[in-house]
Amino acid sequence: MTILIKNGRLVDPASDRDERVDILIKGDSVEKIGKKLSGAGAERIIDAEGLVVAPGLIDVHTHLREPGFEWKETIRTGTMAAAKGGFTSVVCMANTDPVNDNKAVTEYIMERARAQGVVRVFPCGAVTKGLKGEDLSEMGEMHASGAVAISDDGKSVGNAQLFLKAMEYAHLFNLAIICHCEEETLSHGFVHEGHASLLSGLDPVPSLAEEIVARRDIALAAYVNSPVHLTHISTAGTVRIVREEKARFPKVTADTCPHYFTLTEEATLAYDTSTKVNPPLRSAADVAAIKEGLRDATIDMIATDHAPHDAISKDVEFNLASSGISGLETALALSLALVEEGVLDLKSLLRKMTANPARLLNLPFGQVVAGAPADLIIFSDKAEWTVDKDAFLSKGKNTPFHGMKVRGKNLMTIVAGRIVYTDPEFK
């Protein structure tokens, strides 16, 4: 199919472009970018007047729950949610059942993604078999089957020696190493230690639990000169650590999630389980530090940590509720608030959601240039809407943002030259 997108504001961080141009898509790639391109021969002409055209967003951290937890999410529903949210590539974490720690599971995910997926799916394999932290998983075979990264997300690899070997070994296959930083012995709680735990009586999770492992994982990586990526960082201390360590060891990257710059621990005080997330929502000072980290590029990426759950997993006591937020369908709007607030300009924001994740994962996506795969989105950075969990395409309706008025809405998602999502109101 040949598609011409006219009159849009193309913001492409990879090519450092922010200008009003037309984009011609032919087949699965971008054919031409230029002013006043002719629509002759185009099967579809889209008027993007007043709208932003950008590379499709890339999420380095989602949970698609398949195989094993299909009642929470499937590759089908998760990628539908991704497409609606403006994501054209997602990395799915290994904590499925069975765990994605061998090529059979990786192949299953890839096959399901080919058959059912709406956007591109890239599995993240487990670092250790069964996420048990004891033996290395077969990461080479998983890589050959399509895995782009490894992580024991949900916890840290407690055994430092083992993690060191994992980093060295993963280098063979250029696999990104994604660290969930949490010292288990310091982290038996449910909310941020301080104001939230003090008032609620809920067991605390100190910032230290994240920071001590962030410091350790970077030290391990530096020791073997391995790239290392810290995911969903949430505290002022971690931001400071990443900033300091990056100056010495530039192979460190980090991401945070929209909830860590949108909400504070205050949101947990009503025991609303939709605010239960790991790491927990932090203090106002942490939120300010996260924003500063995004602004000065200490934090390279914004990921969703999309963690869909069924209703019953959240309709219980706060202690017993599953952790996580269904985030794919709100991430763009919540992140665009950073632009409105003046934390980031639009190009810098999009860099953290396109070009930077693509570089971490060695993917040829996250850019809109002639010859590149046609993965792109058209969104309004002005459209106002109200988050409605019941309108989510994800099976996971678990969001603390239900009812919140937000600004900025994805209107169309194109993956490999095919339109995979169109907002009902976008003509």
Added chain:
Amino acid sequence: MNWIHKDLLGVRDLSREEILFLLDTADSFRDISRRDIKKVPTLRGKTIITLFYEPSTRTRVSFEIAAKRLSADTINISTSSSSVVKGETLSDMGRNLQSMRPDVIVIRHNMPGAPHLLSKILDCSIINAGDGAHEHPTQALLDLFTMREKKETLDGLKIAIVGDIAHSRVARSNIFALKKFNTEITCCAPPTMIPPGLEELGVSVTDRLGEAVVDKDVIMMLRIQKERGGTSYIPSIREYSSFYCLSEEHVGLARKDVIIMHPGPMNRGVEISDRVADGAFSVILDQVENGVAVRMAVLYLLSGGES
């Protein structure tokens, strides 16, 4: 004053005026328990369920007696006899109970926020009878009632709260309530039992019992919460008692008319010596008696009564 709250989930949600109104209401109920015929028809036809997910003697009996003296029908459910053992969730349990149309559910639970969960999904009144380390509002109200009874006014009181502050819902509720009055509160515990950021609540903190009690009008002792992991915060109960057991010498450092309080159950010889527990300054049994009056007032006000 009209009572506007459907539930009593915590004292943090109450204003100073509402607390005083509640204490005044309790005052008017106290005589009933001292009569020969200890029953009034005030809540006749009302159904009150006590739902206890944690062991309790004092609080459960106190609520039940309070309800019965007001002529309400009471049903007691504890985890051993409920469908909790069959894996039913709290929400489902609540919805099922609601279908039988109770007027009030009194819940004790080991997890903070459990009463709030019920409150969100049920129409009947919910009373928090203790939720984990969060709040125990009727305990704080009966403590304030006792302090006011003995000291006439709450304003100006200097109070020491001693023990496992971090895991204590009694400490939290008392601090929340007392800070609505012009009181000075000193919290005392080993550093491991002081929750981070405690000063945010407007209290001062010391780890020396000998300092904490000086010039105090009220000394409130708390027990070690063994069921909340309290013992892993100290080397041993024996060592704890050698530094934090309230003795007569400590009492001697306080105001001459100090009162000694304890929410119970006491661990004699651990946080409080026999001689202090049974001594002239102890008001521990008055607290228990006042608990019935306070709970009568709470049940009455939540059931739609007005003073």
